[in-house]
Amino acid sequence: MPAGDSAGAEARRQLALADAHAQAAAEARATAARYGVAEVTEKRTALALAPLTAVGHHLLADRRWPGSRRAQVDLVVVGPGGVFIVDTKAWKDVSIHGGRIHRGDEDVTDDVMALADLGYTAEGDLAEVGLAPGEVRAVVVLAGRQGINESVGPVRVVGEKDVLRHVASFGNRLTPSQVDVVLGRALTLFPQVNAPAPVNVVVPEPVVAPPPEPVQEALLSDDEVQAALLEGILASPIEEWMSFLHPYQAKLVRRSFNGPARIRGSAGTGKTVVGLHRAAYLARTRPGRVLVTTFVRTLPAVMRQMLGRMAPDVVEKVHFTGVHGFALTLLKERGVGVNLKPALADEAFAAAWDAVGRHGLLAAATHGPGYWREEIDYVLKGRGVQDVTAYADVARTGRRHRLTVEQRRAVWDLHRAYDDELRRRRVHDYADVILLAEAELRREPLTGYSSVIVDEAQDLSCAMVRMLYGLVGDAADGFTLIGDGQQSIYPGGYTLAEVGISLAGRGVVMDVNYRNTAQILAFASRMVADDEFADIEGVLARGDTPANVPRTGPEPVIDHCRSWRERDARLVARARAVVREVGTRPGDVGVLCMSRRAAQRAAEALRADGAPVVMLEDYDGSQTDAVKIGTIKRAKGLEFKQVLLPDVRATQIGDATPPADDTERERWERLRRELYVAMTRARDGLWVGVV
Numbered sequence: 243m244p245a246g247d248s249a250g251a252e253a254r255r256q257l258a259l260a261d262a263h264a265q266a267a268a269e270a271r272a273t274a275a276r277y278g279v280a281e282v283t284e285k286r287t288a289l290a291l292a293p294l295t296a297v298g299h300h301l302l303a304d305r306r307w308p309g310s311r312r313a314q315v316d317l318v319v320v321g322p323g324g325v326f327i328v329d330t331k332a333w334k335d336v337s338i339h340g341g342r343i344h345r346g347d348e349d350v351t352d353d354v355m356a357l358a359d360l361g362y363t364a365e366g367d368l369a370e371v372g373l374a375p376g377e378v379r380a381v382v383v384l385a386g387r388q389g390i391n392e393s394v395g396p397v398r399v400v401g402e403k404d405v406l407r408h409v410a411s412f413g414n415r416l417t418p419s420q421v422d423v424v425l426g427r428a429l430t431l432f433p434q435v436n437a438p439a440p441v442n443v444v445v446p447e448p449v450v451a452p453p454p455e456p457v458q459e460a461l462l463s464d465d466e467v468q469a470a471l472l473e474g475i476l477a478s479p480i481e482e483w484m485s486f487l488h489p490y491q492a493k494l495v496r497r498s499f500n501g502p503a504r505i506r507g508s509a510g511t512g513k514t515v516v517g518l519h520r521a522a523y524l525a526r527t528r529p530g531r532v533l534v535t536t537f538v539r540t541l542p543a544v545m546r547q548m549l550g551r552m553a554p555d556v557v558e559k560v561h562f563t564g565v566h567g568f569a570l571t572l573l574k575e576r577g578v579g580v581n582l583k584p585a586l587a588d589e590a591f592a593a594a595w596d597a598v599g600r601h602g603l604l605a606a607a608t609h610g611p612g613y614w615r616e617e618i619d620y621v622l623k624g625r626g627v628q629d630v631t632a633y634a635d636v637a638r639t640g641r642r643h644r645l646t647v648e649q650r651r652a653v654w655d656l657h658r659a660y661d662d663e664l665r666r667r668r669v670h671d672y673a674d675v676i677l678l679a680e681a682e683l684r685r686e687p688l689t690g691y692s693s694v695i696v697d698e699a700q701d702l703s704c705a706m707v708r709m710l711y712g713l714v715g716d717a718a719d720g721f722t723l724i725g726d727g728q729q730s731i732y733p734g735g736y737t738l739a740e741v742g743i744s745l746a747g748r749g750v751v752m753d754v755n756y757r758n759t760a761q762i763l764a765f766a767s768r769m770v771a772d773d774e775f776a777d778i779e780g781v782l783a784r785g786d787t788p789a790n791v792p793r794t795g796p797e798p799v800i801d802h803c804r805s806w807r808e809r810d811a812r813l814v815a816r817a818r819a820v821v822r823e824v825g826t827r828p829g830d831v832g833v834l835c836m837s838r839r840a841a842q843r844a845a846e847a848l849r850a851d852g853a854p855v856v857m858l859e860d861y862d863g864s865q866t867d868a869v870k871i872g873t874i875k876r877a878k879g880l881e882f883k884q885v886l887l888p889d890v891r892a893t894q895i896g897d898a899t900p901p902a903d904d905t906e907r908e909r910w911e912r913l914r915r916e917l918y919v920a921m922t923r924a925r926d927g928l929w930v931g932v933v
């Protein structure tokens with residue numbers, strides 16, 4: 243090598259090293275600037291939220307982002323309002339439109355969605371201790387901003403001055419001991435960050451200046467802090483199950499089913515609770531709307547009220563409606579004429595019976611016209627059976643009495659005569675409404691629903707389930723049936739195979755009774771002890787028995803009365819007595835009857851005694867402090883601290899032997915199941931007035 247070459251090479255090496263150091267210095271300066279800004283802005287957010295510690299919240303600062311070695315979560319708040327994962331952004335020029343967030347011209351929605359993903363991770367982890375998924379909230383705080391409260395997907399974006407009010411507004415959703423449980427888990431999920439930020443090029447560690455003095459300037463005035471905390475304190479109270487579940491339930495809420503699923507379990511095992519949480523969860527995480535429906539018209543309204551308190555953020559994305567209401571609205575929107583007139587339909591049936599039933603083969607059987615009407619309504623029209631040959635093959639699920647081929651033919655003739663009478667009168671019955679809607683949906687499918695949840699699914703007809711299933715088909719998490727075959731109180735039934743639904747292992751059983759005391763459940767279970775019923779999965783089933791009934795209380799009371807007048811007096815006395823108990827108000831009492839007439843009579847007796855009364859037909863779940871009165875059918879899915887059953891006959895309860903006749907036995911079992919439904923509405927106390 244010529245002299246001087248090695249010196250030149252060394253000079254170039256030193257210059258390259260100098261460049262590398264200069265570059266490292268520039269990067270470190272930029273990082274320092276970011277950390278410096280973050281330090282200040284995060285501190286300001288922590289400062290803004292600090293007053294929450296006075297009302298039971300814990301602020302976890304500088305936590306590691308789960309699953310990442312470097313990334314940090316600015317702040318995790320755990321408290322009575324739930325869990326808040328907070329990220330502070332020192333962004334200028336922020337605008338939010340149509341669920342997307344921009345920084346100047348740059349769309350930074352994905353940046354914000356990373357926090358949403360973290361929310362989902364935390365939700366899944368905290369479900370392990372029972373925290374309901376909706377109780378984890380991702381919040382982006384815009385440094386130096388105020389008067390902002392917007393949604394970007396599931397993330398709430400608020401100004402620095404708004405964040406306290408936002409978090410405090412959730413009020414007391416968790417009890418102190420639940421907060422402790424969640425906090426313990428959160429401390430493990432979000433470990434403390436200690437490691438310094440990595441430096442890319444090996445350079446001597448700089449001597450780091452001490453951190454700036456903490457920001458002392460008050461973000462909010464004392465009055466503003468007081469107002470925000472007060473808002474939380476005054477927030478309407480929620481029930482425990484709305485925010486905290488059994489871990490089994492919480493995980494089920496988020497579980498993904500790769501097709502139609504079924505949740506079953508005996509009365510009071512939290513099926514509706516899981517259904518509601520699942521509706522909220524799916525509404526939050528899926529693009530379309532969620533339909534929640536039942537056979538009974540009034541129950542969805544009550545469920546909507548519950549969701550409104552539990553998850554106000556998604557209530558508009560969930561459509562609650564009775565199954566007939568759904569069909570009628572669809573037909574109206576599509577301009578399909580329908581003239582539902584149940585009373586005129588009864589007249590049409592009476593005319594058909596007179597013309598072809600009264601003197602024919604069916605009249606010779608022991609069952610009256612009512613039995614044949616049920617056969618038409620539930621077995622034929624409940625399925626939309628098109629011709630007599632198809633009827634010959636129908637399994638007649640739930641009907642005990644076997645029909646001969648001739649009887650089936652005679653039923654078909656009666657069915658045709660009834661149909662003709664309906665058309666002649668230009669009226670429809672309830673089953674027609676469903677069949678018309680189903681046909682209309684076949685003609686032009688309805689889009690927009692990503693999930694359908696059917697509660698009390700055992701009450702629906704085959705055609706109803708088929709219509710609803712058609713809205714979502716086999717989509718993942720599309721169709722969820724919730725119910726309990728033991729609570730079927732309508733004639734007939736269906737199997738999922740008839741509808742074309744395959745569960746393929748997507749069935750879940752709930753087995754902790756959260757509602758009833760062991761005494762009430764034991765009493766009610768006697769009604770259905772030997773009951774066998776055709777389950778929708780196509781097997782002959784016995785009711786599910788809960789593995790655990792944690793609550794206990796007094797034995798139910800049976801009051802034998804000699805006359806209706808005496809019964810009225812005892813009913814009134816019982817209603818008065820239970821509201822004298824600490825913690826029971828008139829609104830906690832349900833008076834449930836076999837018929838509407840009996841319900842009216844009970845209402846009159848209570849009104850005459852000055853008791854506030856609301857009929858279940860008019861009850862939509864709004865909080866009201868009036869005794870609720872109605873038929874057992876109207877009380878499906880509801881619950882009351884105290885249940886009074888005033889119109890039970892001695893022959894209907896106790897360990898009576900079932901009738902030998904098939905048809906009588908079917909009715910007897912149905913009635914006992916109805917009483918079982920009524921009795922299992924009671925949380926603490928049950929009174930049965932026997933005349």
Ligand SMILES: Nc1ncnc2c1ncn2[C@@H]1O[C@H](COP(=O)(O)OP(=O)(O)OP(=O)(O)O)[C@@H](O)[C@H]1O
Nearest residue numbers: 483486487488509510511512513514515756757879
């Ligand atoms: N995790 C829970 N913690 C406390 N209470 C709960 C929990 N889950 C459910 N409950 C209580 O149990 C009651 C019954 O729940 P839910 O109405 O969901 O039962 P269900 O199985 O749908 O009953 P049914 O079939 O009789 O209508 C709820 O009102 C609620 O008070």
